[in-house]
Amino acid sequence: MDERRARIHDDLRGVIEGELLFKPLERANYAHDASIYEIDPLGVIVPRTEQDVATAVRYAAENQIAVQARGAGTDPSGGVLGAGLVIDFSRHFRRIVSIAAESVVVQPGVVLDHLNAQLAPMGRRLGPDPAGSEYCTIGGMIGVDAVGPRSLRWGSTGDYVERLRVVFAHGEVAEVGREPWPEFDDDAIDFKGVVVRKLGALVRHNSEMLMRRIAPVPRNRAGYALGRSATTSCIDLARLIVGSEGTLALVTEATLRTIPIPAAQGVALLPFARIGDAAKAVVKCLEESPSACDLYDWRTLRLVRDAVPAFRDWIPELAESVLIVEFEGDDPHEVGGRIRRLTDRMVRSRLLVADPIEVTRRAEAERLLNLRRVVEPLLMRMKGPARPVPFIEDVVVPPKALPDFLQRLQNILKYHDVSWTLDAQAGLGLLRIRPFLDIADPGDLAKLEPLATQVVEAVLDLGGAISGAHGCGLVRTQFLRRQFGDQVQVFREIKDAFDPLNVLNPGKVIGDDPHLILRNIKPMPPSVSDAEEEAEATADEGTAVVPLILPVLRWTDRSPMETASACNGCGACRTSDPSARMCPTFRALGSEAATPRSKANLIRQLMAGTIDPKLWGTEELRQNADLCIHCNLCAKECPSGLDVSTLMLEAKAAYAENHGLPQMDWMLSRVDLWSRVASRFPIISNALLNNGATRWLFERLFGLAKLRRLPKVHRTPFVRRAARLGLARPRPQAPGPRVVYFVDVYANYFDQELAEAAVAVLHQAEVNVYVPTAQRGSGMPALVAGDIDHARDLALANLRVLGNAVRDGYTVVCSEPTATLMLRHEYLKLTDDLDAALVAANTHDLGQYLAGLDARGQLPAPKHPLRARVGYHQPCHLRALDVGTPGLDLIRNIPELDVEFIDRGCSGMAGTFGLARDHFRTSLRAGRPLLNRLRDVDIEIGSTECGACRMQMEQGAPKRTLHPVKLLSMSYGLNPALLRHFKAPKARHEVS
Structure with a gap:
């Protein structure tokens, strides 16, 4: 196989403009999706042009090699997996070609939310709105004929496809749409003509069979849609290809019809005592012609009520099921009237267990309609080995048959002794059933086929269909004959x-x-335990045992194995939502390898032995791990709560253990050392770091990006200056709250104005401030480089100082969010020292601490006005701390200061990541949305808590960037020298 792969790679290398990914770790990223399946592909092609696609398909046809098209890889049916050549359209085929008054032309890798954002100013959108719209691609939607909650009114993707540009199975490129049936004496001049002629004969010979309604349901996605595509005068090839799961042709461009965005929207929430009562009410709801009618079960409601306080006011305790019914229209009064008619009717039916809720504000209506997106992470984060498994999640029955089907479903699941949850697009009869199973358990694995078979039989008995949204894939293809019989x-x-x-x-x-x-x-x-038993059993036989990956960090919640195995492949880490952060490097690079799900699954594959475990600790794996910048947002924003950042730290540490640190990593992991040395000779150091020839030499020798602007080092570290001011001794007898200020490297050596402002503001609130001189850098650069021993040494040194202070009644305060994150979270992974937990529990971000003082009335109100428009950026590490935006809240209290929260993702700097030559451009691409907004003329000053983010913001925009506490200090009339930052800045060279 390896020889075959090498030959294919060599054959394609000279003719494909895009990337060829054939190495084991490169292929591993495409071996999985959002399903329960995994198949190692022969290789992966990431095409740049349509010609690349045609060449690859032609080569595959000539050599009898299978081809699988792939978008975001979020299909829970396994439809994009295969042992052939995978063609990834999601990276380079992302162009919106044109937008017309009522249609758009797009490439298949365009993300739905990106497209709708471009259409919104015109008052239009694409009709279907599937879950995961922030990361699903148009090509994937076409492949499965995707639907969404509003498909009850607006239909499926196929209803909006006008024409497609495709590559056929022999590599022919054609544009397809409504094609007239050929005359009998016409000669087919191309492959498309041949296909149309064959389909014409097929329709004539099977017209009676095709016109039969196989399933009396509003939505039937199984099989090919020939009956819906063929008329007496023509065949709509585009409509036939939609929903074919990449088995008929590969789409390279699509022309789609758009719809106007309705002006009015409203939602009714109907609570029921039993799920059967809710199912009975669906048909009555449909009589009012809603745009959506969704059903949720008791488990979903309980999770949401416990986790999200806002839903407690909407979902009563007695409710075991709810229907969420949406209406859209152009007249708010008409929409409101339809909602009231429905709720009145439901009250008279006496099925409700509490009063219905009526919502007409768009934001609240959207929140209720997207309840599924809220509950998904809660389900995936449930403890225990069993997870909601997607293998019967796509069945559809006639809405009037829902009560009967739910009764039969409960009996089937009870027979198999399986817990479950479900939600449904009840208006379509489309059910998303998720049994809780542990597919690593042979007993649970044995339940898959009989359980699925019995559910399919119940569906078909009631006139339903095996698929309503996701197609057949690997999980339903075997049941196709049960539904269609001879039509197969x-x-x-x-x-x-x-x-x-x-x-x-x-x-x-x-x-x-x-x-x-x-x-x-x-x-x-x-x-x-299983691995240890296997090792003992095979030791005497002399057979090889797959070695365990032994962690070097402390894992207190999930083990590395449990963390890696918990990824469900949903693709949320591919999100394009500007208000989310996961994952900065994926957003910059667009490669599947950069996604957290690929990194997690890579570790799982190594542990399971599907990838050679000898790759653990190699250069190849380290290159993959280097794509993680340790923003720590996976654990916060991943639906499964996966701490992928720490998994990648383990991978980096394994490389360091085997090979030592690369020169660049070693240098950056000692940034506190170099800063201390530079502060001894500040004039020489600053001159060298600003000299072009020296910067070129540093880039060649150490990999430090020559274009990266570095802050100036100061002569005396702030902790030494603090000692001269009498702050270096604890004074527990002094009045006021006690704070030990952890300065960290940036404020200590480079931005002493920040440290001075922090102390001044704390003193303004009559806080007793202690700045220990024995403190060292937090250790984040060493940790991120995989130098665990050095990071642990720094941690223990700091804990000795800070632990004593905390025992004396001091609270640790950090002006650098990275330092706060280290003290509160990372030190607990580095050491089991008892002081680690003590310090973690008593550490606060400076803004968080000041906000607490403000809430208690201990922080004086800012007095002096600051006339400027400030663009505030929330650092990733502050976001990971989950403390909100306290710095932003504080500076919004400053008189006449106009503050905008620029919520456009990561700055891209990521600590020392953006300092490296190899990552410099990537870091700027990752921060492009933020930097573009900062460059706008209405923003005069930037603001952020993170020193690294400040470097990036000043690199990408010719404007000063200040810590919020500096702005607060100026408004108090402290540190007047800082006011110079409000003068017009000098023009600076911008790096695109």
Whole structure:
């Protein structure tokens, strides 16, 4: 196989402009998706042009190699997985080609939310709105004919596709849409003509079968949509290709119809005592023509009520199920009237357990309609090995049959002794059923096929369909014949017409494996105890044992194995939402390897042995781990709460253990040392660091980016200046709250104005400030580099100082969010020293501490006005601390200061990441949305708590950037020298 891969790689290398990913760790990123399956591909092609796609498909056809098209890889059915060549459209095919009055032309890698953001100023949007719109791609939506909550009114993706530009199975490129049936004496001049002629014959010979309604449901996604695509005069090839799961052709461009955004929106929440009562009410709700009608069960409601206080006012305690019914229209009064008619009708039905809720404000309506997005992370973070498994999540029954089906479903799951949860697009009869199973447990694994089979039989008995949203994939293809019977042969002939060599996503939709649902289940690593037992059992036999990855950090919640195995592949880490942060490097690079899900699954694959464990600690794995900048936002924003950052620290530490630190990493991990040395000779140091020839030499020798602007070092570290001011001794007998100020490297050596402002503001609030001289750098640069021993030494040194202070009644305060994160979280991973927990529990960000004083009335109100418009950026590490934006809240109290929260993602600097030559451009790309806003003329000054973010903001925009406490200090009339920052800045060179 390796020889075959090498040959294919060599054959394609000279003819494909895009990337070729054939190494084990490169392929591993594409072996999984959001399903329970895993298949190692032959190789991965990331095309840049349509010609790349055509060349790759032509080569595959000539050599009988399967091809799988892939977008965001969020399909829970396994439809994008295969052992052939994967073509990833999500990285380079992201262009919105044109926008017309009522249509758009886009490439398949365009993210839905990006497209709707471009359409919004025109008052339009795409009709379907599937879950995950912030990361799902148009190509993926076309592949499965995606729907969303509003599909009850607006239909599916196929209803909006006008034309497609495609690559057929032999590499032919064509534009397809409504094609007239050919005359009998016409000669087919191209492959498209041949396909149309074959389909015409197929329709004539099977017209009676095609016109039969196989399932009396509003939504049936299984099989090919020939019956919906063919008329007496033409065949709509585009409509037929939509929903074909990449088995008929590969889409390179799509023309889509758009719809106007309704002016009015309202939602009714109807609470029921039993889920059966809610199901009975669905048909009555549909009589009012809603745009959405969603059902949720008791488990969902309980999780939401416990986790999100706002929902407690909307969802009563007695409710075991709710219907959320949405209405849209152009007249708010008409929408409100329809909501009232429905709620009045439901009250008269006596099915409700409490009063209905009516919401007409758009923000609240959207929040209720997106309840599924709120509950998904709560389900995935539930403790225990069992997880909600997506393998019967896409069945659909007629809405009037919902009560009967739910009763049968409960009996089936009870028979198999399985806990479960569900929600449903009840207006369509589309159910998302999630049994809780541990697929690493052979007993639970054995339940998959019989459980799925019995559910499918119940669905079909009631006139339903096996798929309503996600297609067949690996999980439902084997059940296609149960639904369609002899019509499956028609599907085979459609497949043969488009793809006679069966190279396009073979085995999906058309497949002969009667047990496909059990093939290629994602391997899970053994538990520690199982691995130890296996080691003991095989030791005497002399057989090889897959070694465990032994952690060097402390894991107190989940083990590395549990963390890596908990990823469900949902793709939320590919989000394009500007208000989210996960993942900065993915946003900059757009590569699947940069996503947290790929990093987590890489560790799982190593532990499970599907990737050679000998790769642990190698240069190849370290390159992958270096894509993680340790922003710590995975644990906060990942639906499963995965701490991928710490997994990558383990990978970096393993490399350091085997090979030592690379020169650049070693230098940056000792930034506190170099800062101390530079402060001894500040004039020489600053001159060298601002000299072009010296910077060029440093880049060549150490990898320090020559274009990166560095702050000037000061002669005397602030902790030594604080000693001269009498702050270096604890004074527990002095009045006022006690604070030990942890300065960290940036404020200590480079931005002493910040340290002075912090102390001055604390004194303004009559706080007793102590600045210990024995404190050292927090150790984050060493930790991120994988130099765990050095980071631990720094941690223990700081804990000795800070622990004593805390025992004397002091609270630790940090002006640097990174230092706060280290003291509160990372030190607990580095050491089991008892002082680590003590210090963590008593450490606060400076803004958080000041906000607490303000809330208690101990912080004086700012008095002096500051006339400027400030753009505030929230650092990633402050966001990871989950303390809100206290600095922003404080400076908003400053008279005449106009503050804007620029919530546009990470700055991209990521501590020492942006200092490196190899990461300099990437860091600027990651911070582009923030930097673009800062460059706007209406923003006069930037503000952020993070020193590294400040460097990046001043690098990308010719404006001063100040810590919020500096602004607060100026408003108190302290540190008047800081007012010079409000003068017009000099023009600076910008790096694009």
